[in-house]
Amino acid sequence: MLWGYGAPDLEQGVDYAATSHLGSGGAGVIETVRPGRIEFSWGGPDWPQPGRFVVQVGENLTVEASSVPEQVEEFARVHWERMVRGASDYLNSRNPPLDVPVRAVLFDADGVLQLPRSGWLQDFTRLGGASFVIDAFAAEVACLSGGDDLRPRLQALLEAAGTGGTVEQVFDVWHDIVVDSEALALVGRLRGAGLIVGLATNQQNYRGSHMRDVLEMDAHFDRVFYSYEVGHAKPSRDYFEHAVAELGVPAGQVVFVDDAPGNVRAARAAGLRGALHRSVNGAAGLAEELAALGARG
Numbered sequence: 509m510l511w512g513y514g515a516p517d518l519e520q521g522v523d524y525a526a527t528s529h530l531g532s533g534g535a536g537v538i539e540t541v542r543p544g545r546i547e548f549s550w551g552g553p554d555w556p557q558p559g560r561f562v563v564q565v566g567e568n569l570t571v572e573a574s575s576v577p578e579q580v581e582e583f584a585r586v587h588w589e590r591m592v593r594g595a596s597d598y599l600n601s602r603n604p605p606l607d608v609p610v611r612a613v614l615f616d617a618d619g620v621l622q623l624p625r626s627g628w629l630q631d632f633t634r635l636g637g638a639s640f641v642i643d644a645f646a647a648e649v650a651c652l653s654g655g656d657d658l659r660p661r662l663q664a665l666l667e668a669a670g671t672g673g674t675v676e677q678v679f680d681v682w683h684d685i686v687v688d689s690e691a692l693a694l695v696g697r698l699r700g701a702g703l704i705v706g707l708a709t710n711q712q713n714y715r716g717s718h719m720r721d722v723l724e725m726d727a728h729f730d731r732v733f734y735s736y737e738v739g740h741a742k743p744s745r746d747y748f749e750h751a752v753a754e755l756g757v758p759a760g761q762v763v764f765v766d767d768a769p770g771n772v773r774a775a776r777a778a779g780l781r782g783a784l785h786r787s788v789n790g791a792a793g794l795a796e797e798l799a800a801l802g803a804r805g
Contacts (some may be wrong), residue, residue, distance in 0.1 A: 527629060527641070534558075544754065554638045555580060561588070569596050598784065602762045603801065610781070610802040611761040614733070614751060615665045615697055616742075617709035617719065619767030619783060619787045620794065623698065625684045632681060635673030636666055651712040654736035658712045674747030687725075690791035695728050695760045697805030698798075706731040708751055708764060709742045731755060742766070743774030748761045752780070763803045765794065 511804050516524030518541045527533035536549035536558045537639040544565045550707070551558030556651045558778045559576035571588045592678060647661035662675045699705045711719065719725045724737055733751045734742035752759045759779030766772050771784035783797040798804070 530700065533629075551639075552580065553633065559584065565722070567597070593772075594768075594770045595750060596790035598773045599771040600783070603776055604779055606781065606802055608758075608761055609758045610703065610763050612706065612755050612763070613762040613798065613803045614696075614706045614708040614762060614775075614780075615729075616764075616766035616771065616785075617711070617725070619696070619706060620722075620765055620785050621725075622685045622687045622709075623787060624682075625686050627744055628681050629685065632678070635671060635677050635681070636705045637669040637671055640669060648712055649741075651698075652710045652735045652741035653714065653739055655739075655802055658714060679714060682715055683722070685719070685723065687723060688791060691794055692728050694791055694798075694805060698803060699728075699805075700731065701805045703805070704730050704755055704757065706733060706751065706755065708733045708742070708747075708766075710735040712736055731799060741778070742768075742771045745774065745778050748778035748780060752778070763798060763801045765797060 513636070516522050516526065516538060519540060520541050522538045524538065525533070525535035534550045534552045534555075536551060536697075538546070538548050540547040546563045548561055548563075549558035550561050555577055558577070559666075560574050561573040562746040564572070569592055571592055573584060573588070576584050618624075629641060632644065636644065636675060643665050644662060646667065648658055650656045650661070659675055662678055666673050666675065666678070695705050705728070707725060709716075709719075709769040711734050713736045716736055720732075720734075723734075731751075731754060733747070733754070735747065738747055738750050740746040748759075748764070752762055755762060760781070763781045763783060764772070764775040765783040765785050766775070767785045767787055769784055772784045781801045783796055783801055785797055789796075795805075
């Protein structure tokens with residue numbers, strides 16, 4: 509819930525690398541796992557040594573940090589405050605009553621139906637420098653609702669970095685997507701069972717067009733809701749209200765699944781049934797998460 513993409517299993521001694529949905533993240537080792545307490549190391553590629561962190565879960569959810577290099581203290585504080593806030597908001601959210609049948613299911617794409625190819629983080633760093641991942645994701649956020657063009661934003665970042673990387677090279681990495689065929693098969697089974705299935709994904713127009721034209725994702729769904737076409741991006745309430753209106757189904761009969769706690773919380777707040785997916789659980793876990801909310805294929 510706190511880590512984002514590639515969230516590690518909480519097993520003592522496990523090495524991990526993870527990235528949040530805004531591009532920030534790091535790598536380390538799960539050191540100690542006890543009920544209500546997890547200790548781990550965490551740091552970025554340019555840190556002289558990883559910091560040490562403790563997550564405690566009781567009446568409050570807290571993260572304690574030590575050995576964080578002074579030059580990245582503010583970055584680490586902002587990162588983990590955002591992670592804790594999102595997790596806490598999710599844990600305090602609730603689904604609507606499950607006393608009516610499900611009629612539609614909305615699927616997030618990244619982290620649910622598809623993943624970036626292994627090594628993409630290192631490729632981004634090679635092309636644009638140490639801060640490029642965070643800067644590129646921040647630039648993308650401004651483009652997810654379709655009101656801005658990502659290409660000149662990336663060009664400016666690359667020119668400032670002076671690495672020689674090109675926008676086309678960045679797009680090649682960004683578009684190198686591994687689709688989970690088993691997850692798409694689950695989409696097909698739900699569709700075959702009579703449920704309306706929709707794609708609900710935050711994308712800028714370049715990556716969204718790649719998904720549509722090259723990966724042919726739209727063919728698997730009854731409706732598609734790319735944020736750059738909707739004009740709103742998750743977790744905006746406007747995004748979910750638009751999708752529900754287009755589906756023509758009451759919000760309480762729509763299941764939405766995403767791997768970002770903030771998006772699930774926002775969907776619940778808009779009246780949908782929200783399921784949080786862990787990417788490491790794959791299609792089998794996805795089926796269980798959906799079945800728990802009444803969506804079975």
